[in-house]
Amino acid sequence: MSEFALSGVKILDFAWVGVGPITTKYFADNGADVIRVESAARPDVLRLAPPWKDARPGINSSQFFASYNTSKKGITLDLGKPKARELVKKLVPWADIVVESFTPKAMRNWGLDFPKLCELRPDLIMLSTCMQGQTGPNALYPGFGQLMAALSGFYYISGYDEQSPCPPYGAYSDFIAPRFSASVLMAALDYRRRTGVGQYIDMSQYEASLHNLAPALIDYFATGRILGPRGNRSDRYAPHGAYPCADEDGHERWIAIAVADDAQWEAMAKVLSANDIDRRFDSHAKRIASAKALDEFINPLTHAHNAYELTHKLQAAGVAAYPVQNCVDIHQDENLDAFDFWHWLEHKEMGPSVYEGLQHRMSRTPGALRAAAPILGQHNDEIFSGMLGLGAQEIEALKKENVIM
Amino acid sequence: MASELLKGFRMLDLADEKAALCGKIFADMGADVIKVEPPRGCSTRTIAPFLEDLPGPDRSLYAIAYHAGKKSVTANLESAAGREIVAALAAKSDFIVESYDPGFLDSIGLGYDTLAKNNPRLIYTSVMPFGDTGPARNYKWADIITWAAGGAMYMMGEEGKPPLQMSLPQAGLHAGGEASVASMLAHHARQRDGIGQRIVVNMQACIVWTLMNEQAMPILHGDHIQRTGVYTGSKDTRRKMVYRCKDGHISTLIAGGSLGGASTKALVTWMNEKGFAAPWMIEKDWTTWVPGMFMALTERDRFEISDLEDRIQKFFLTMTKKEIYDGTLKRRILLAPVATVADIAADLQLAAREYFVEVEHDTLGRRMTMPGAFAKLSRTPIGAPRRSPKIGEHNHEIYGGLLGLSDARIDELKASDAI
Numbered sequence: 001m002s003e004f005a006l007s008g009v010k011i012l013d014f015a016w017v018g019v020g021p022i023t024t025k026y027f028a029d030n031g032a033d034v035i036r037v038e039s040a041a042r043p044d045v046l047r048l049a050p051p052w053k054d055a056r057p058g059i060n061s062s063q064f065f066a067s068y069n070t071s072k073k074g075i076t077l078d079l080g081k082p083k084a085r086e087l088v089k090k091l092v093p094w095a096d097i098v099v100e101s102f103t104p105k106a107m108r109n110w111g112l113d114f115p116k117l118c119e120l121r122p123d124l125i126m127l128s129t130c131m132q133g134q135t136g137p138n139a140l141y142p143g144f145g146q147l148m149a150a151l152s153g154f155y156y157i158s159g160y161d162e163q164s165p166c167p168p169y170g171a172y173s174d175f176i177a178p179r180f181s182a183s184v185l186m187a188a189l190d191y192r193r194r195t196g197v198g199q200y201i202d203m204s205q206y207e208a209s210l211h212n213l214a215p216a217l218i219d220y221f222a223t224g225r226i227l228g229p230r231g232n233r234s235d236r237y238a239p240h241g242a243y244p245c246a247d248e249d250g251h252e253r254w255i256a257i258a259v260a261d262d263a264q265w266e267a268m269a270k271v272l273s274a275n276d277i278d279r280r281f282d283s284h285a286k287r288i289a290s291a292k293a294l295d296e297f298i299n300p301l302t303h304a305h306n307a308y309e310l311t312h313k314l315q316a317a318g319v320a321a322y323p324v325q326n327c328v329d330i331h332q333d334e335n336l337d338a339f340d341f342w343h344w345l346e347h348k349e350m351g352p353s354v355y356e357g358l359q360h361r362m363s364r365t366p367g368a369l370r371a372a373a374p375i376l377g378q379h380n381d382e383i384f385s386g387m388l389g390l391g392a393q394e395i396e397a398l399k400k401e402n403v404i405m
Numbered sequence: 406m407a408s409e410l411l412k413g414f415r416m417l418d419l420a421d422e423k424a425a426l427c428g429k430i431f432a433d434m435g436a437d438v439i440k441v442e443p444p445r446g447c448s449t450r451t452i453a454p455f456l457e458d459l460p461g462p463d464r465s466l467y468a469i470a471y472h473a474g475k476k477s478v479t480a481n482l483e484s485a486a487g488r489e490i491v492a493a494l495a496a497k498s499d500f501i502v503e504s505y506d507p508g509f510l511d512s513i514g515l516g517y518d519t520l521a522k523n524n525p526r527l528i529y530t531s532v533m534p535f536g537d538t539g540p541a542r543n544y545k546w547a548d549i550i551t552w553a554a555g556g557a558m559y560m561m562g563e564e565g566k567p568p569l570q571m572s573l574p575q576a577g578l579h580a581g582g583e584a585s586v587a588s589m590l591a592h593h594a595r596q597r598d599g600i601g602q603r604i605v606v607n608m609q610a611c612i613v614w615t616l617m618n619e620q621a622m623p624i625l626h627g628d629h630i631q632r633t634g635v636y637t638g639s640k641d642t643r644r645k646m647v648y649r650c651k652d653g654h655i656s657t658l659i660a661g662g663s664l665g666g667a668s669t670k671a672l673v674t675w676m677n678e679k680g681f682a683a684p685w686m687i688e689k690d691w692t693t694w695v696p697g698m699f700m701a702l703t704e705r706d707r708f709e710i711s712d713l714e715d716r717i718q719k720f721f722l723t724m725t726k727k728e729i730y731d732g733t734l735k736r737r738i739l740l741a742p743v744a745t746v747a748d749i750a751a752d753l754q755l756a757a758r759e760y761f762v763e764v765e766h767d768t769l770g771r772r773m774t775m776p777g778a779f780a781k782l783s784r785t786p787i788g789a790p791r792r793s794p795k796i797g798e799h800n801h802e803i804y805g806g807l808l809g810l811s812d813a814r815i816d817e818l819k820a821s822d823a824i
Binding site: 004005006009026030042045048050051052053054055063064067114132133134135136137138139141142143144146147148149150151152153154155156157158159160164165166167168169170171172174175176179180181182183184186187188189190191193197198199200201202203204206207208210211212213214215216217218219220221222223224225226227228229230231232234235236237240241242243244252254255256258260264315318319320321322323324325326327328329330331333334335336338339341353354356357358359360361362363364365367 | 409410411426429430434452453454456457466467469470471517530535536538539540541542544545546547548549550552553554555556557558559560561562563565566567568569570571572573575578579582583584585586587589590591592593594596600601602603604605606607609610611613614615616617618619620621622623624625626627629630632634635637646647653654656657658662663664668734737739740741742743744745746747748749750753754755757758760761771773774775776777778779780781782783784785
């Protein structure tokens with residue numbers, strides 16, 4: 001019975017770190033069989049990164065790795081060894097899609113590039129996703145997502161002013177590119193269903209991410225204007241930003257507010273009991289023009305309020321507002337709860353831990369976190385013996401030679 | 406030219422800035438995307454900044470960017486005839502993406518249940534700030550609200566100063582991308598059995614997803630990230646991510662071990678050539694240097710991190726962004742310039758891959774340069790998009806061609822303000 005949207009789709013996944021695994025997670029959580037080919041000699045760097053179960057490092061206890069690899073199976077091969085590559089070649093005919101995210105020369109050097117793999121599966125779809133694409137002078141750029149967020153312009157538009165950049169947290173662009181790569185892979189699969197023809201997809205994470213910066217790029221090309229950091233100032237809303245609220249348990253609290261027009265301004269002023277309003281603030285255009293002074297006017301008015309209570313009052317009056325939530329708050333957020341967002345999964349070594357659920361809900365074929373991420377080599381026997389029919393002795397020998405590892 | 410990937414499939418785009426990117430991705434992939442706008446135009450056309458700061462429905466840079474490749478028809482949802490025409494379009498469409506207030510389209514007879522009766526194949530994707538069931542589902546919205554609710558804002562900025570949004574709001578773009586993925590998932594289910602479905606995209610969840618697992622930190626480590634400006638990591642073990650240079654900023658994250666050892670060694674070697682490295686740095690085995698970012702540090706770790714950060718800062722101040730980036734590319738150092746749009750526009754890698762495309766905008770009397778294909782496809786390449794449409798530019802083509810309405814009927818609908 002096919003109950004998931006992608007039941008029956010098969011992916012051989014050589015990708016590691018962020019963008020590749022997040023792309024194939026969409027497939028795995030929606031019923032596709034995804035086999036991750038890992039190396040114990042050079043493990044996925046996410047296996048070496050926090051957060052760890054109980055804050056204790058371990059190759060099988062990184063939640064960072066676990067989160068992006070739910071619902072997948074895992075095997076371990078040292079692709080530097082010819083025998084390992086022979087095993088890969090036996091798996092390729094099984095796969096609808098091959099995904100990899102090494103720097104461009106790796107698959108070619110192993111004889112596992114698209115033309116070679118097509119000899120084994122002529123209608124193969126293959127996605128290569130690296131930092132800057134498969135071609136061009138910087139194709140071999142060895143970065144990771146955090147640097148890509150700087151290179152693709154997101155750091156520069158984050159900060160109070162030119163002198164004080166404040167980058168977004170983490171590898172920001174790693175959460176842009178997978179929405180493009182998952183979409184296009186599914187479209188390629190559908191195209192193949194209609195035409196019988198596979199293809200090769202070269203996705204530069206740099207090029208995909210720049211779509212989240214498109215208006216500023218177009219503006220620069222047309223007029224030379226450079227969008228820079230400007231705190232929370234907006235061309236459309238005033239007030240617009242984060243305003244201080246009463247501390248809770250010694251922790252700072254802020255509320256985000258965005259006021260779009262005069263009616264909302266008046267409603268907000270009423271909720272905050274704002275009196276003696278300066279002439280500088282008597283129209284929406286004037287408020288936008290004097291945003292800094294406006295912030296200074298608002299700050300003392302929000303300061304005594306509880307952020308959640310003030311949110312209720314402002315929203316009841318028709319003003320856009322919400323507490324600025326931290327990572328403790330989001331676990332208690334009623335709206336994420338109502339969406340059934342958080343999930344506890346039992347991991348083979350980590351035991352139960354909390355995972356982000358799906359960001360959308362489908363009425364008829366909903367996806368699911370079907371299983372926790374595999375520990376290193378968890379499915380070696382199932383795949384090598386069950387799928388490829390290798391005998392126990394043969395597998396043992398390959399393990400001794402560190403082919404399977 | 407649009408890709409052949411989704412040729413022959415039609416999407417009705419009733420989304421505003423909460424999901425305009427979804428239709429853009431579909432148009433890039435070759436679907437026929439029809440933007441259905443109110444007669445005075447979609448609210449996205451009023452998003453500043455405008456080309457040359459002159460407001461106008463064809464001049465919003467947001468609309469120029471994210472409506473490229475789409476067609477536009479107008480329909481007044483306040484009039485019965487306008488609603489009928491949208492229902493007729495839905496009967497001939499494969500996808501709908503919308504971002505009206507939750508329940509609004511249901512209340513005017515354009516909800517999924519009604520439209521699916523005439524078109525069971527329909528995939529109907531709704532993008533909502535807090536989902537369809539959350540207590541805040543009817544809250545007033547602006548992009549910053551989702552940025553705050555989803556946890557991204559809290560972590561951007563400096564301690565004691567306000568949390569920050571980016572200068573170009575991002576929440577609607579993540580939600581639009583997610584709507585595209587979800588719509589394609591439903592498409593696969595439909596290709597199997599011919600039946601569509603209803604999808605709700607939760608914008609708040611889309612932003613939580615961008616937190617790179619910081620969400621698990623309080624539960625697993627009993628610790629969470631503070632706002633620390635150019636640093637990352639928890640309070641006692643933070644690591645600098647941004648350094649000043651002659652003409653701007655540089656981002657790098659010093660690390661050792663298998664991930665960063667070779668890179669840090671190469672950086673130290675370069676610094677040593679120019680007299681900026683300390684003797685201990687030259688002797689250090691960086692491949693085994695792994696003071697964890699979330700783990701307890703020794704006094705020695707603290708000294709090494711701070712000495713390295715100080716000296717890197719002094720070293721970078723002697724060079725420009727470009728000099729440093731060019732130098733690190735040769736030496737394979739993990740580093741990137743904090744690039745401005747001007748740096749990106751001049752980037753040789755993007756030029757070599759012919760990334761940017763020129764789009765003729767006869768409406769503006771000029772060509773516009775835009776980001777090109779988000780991926781390079783061997784069989785069904787994504788070409789430059791058509792320019793963003795004028796309000797109702799395709800009324801005759803769609804209402805006449807697709808729905809078979811006569812010119813007289815279309816004029817009548819116009820006169821009654823239905824379209």
